[in-house]
Amino acid sequence: MDDIRTWIAEVWEWLPKNVIVKVILVCWAVWGNMNNTVFNQQSIDPKTLMDWVLAYYADWVKVRNATNISNIDSNASTGLRHWQPPLHDFWKINVDVAMDYVNYRMGFGWVVRGGEGEVVGVGWRLVRGVFSVREAEAVGVREVLSWVKGKGWERVIVETDA
Incomplete structure (x- = not known):
């Protein structure tokens, strides 16, 4: 070469x-x-x-x-996925994970929205270790649910992208 x-x-x-x-x-x-x-x-x-x-x-x-093969709603003309508001009187929490393989850590972030799409809360956590994507997303949901419990919220929908 x-x-x-x-x-x-x-x-x-x-x-x-x-x-x-x-x-x-x-x-x-x-x-x-x-x-x-x-x-x-x-x-x-x-x-x-x-x-x-x-x-x-x-x-x-x-x-x-x-x-x-996702079941997320999509715009038929463009194929783009878009956020759907939660059911009445619910908060919708979207959680995602970022993997840092080099430094052996993962970051979790989430945003909470109401029925009009307004942001009512955000959160994040940094965790040592790296898991598979599915395991990491599950840990992210666990972190979100712990955070939600601390807020005293009861009517939430949690979504991930994996």
């Missing part, structure tokens, strides 16, 4: 799409690990890094497959 451009061109031309995605993810993880080493003097060993990349890829594939 003469240079990086030749390598990228050959990867794009000869490898199957799913392998290209894995190559991109490995490059992204190595870059993140290098930055973490330079700026925080912390690094992850190559085997653990690869395990995380493959777990991330597997979760990404699961979420993409689940999303394609």
Whole structure:
């Protein structure tokens, strides 16, 4: 290989799409690990890094497959999904998770809306560790329900995207 451009061109031309995605993810993880080493003097060993990349890829594939057959309302003309208001006298809470594989942590965030779409509350938590997407979303819902219990709310609907 003469240079990086030749390598990228050959990867794009000869490898199957799913392998290209894995190559991109490995490059992204190595870059993140290098930055973490330079700026925080912390690094992850190559085997653990690869395990995380493959777990991330597997979760990404699961979420993409689940999303394609999702029962979320969509606009037929554009295919875009849109938020639906909660039932009368309910709050709707949308929760999402962000995974930081390099620093081995997850962040959970949520927003609470009323029937007119008005924001009535927000919250977030940072947790050490990384789980599968489904497990992480379940932990996010658990965090939201604990928060809701502390508020004394009883009529809530919780939604995730996984």
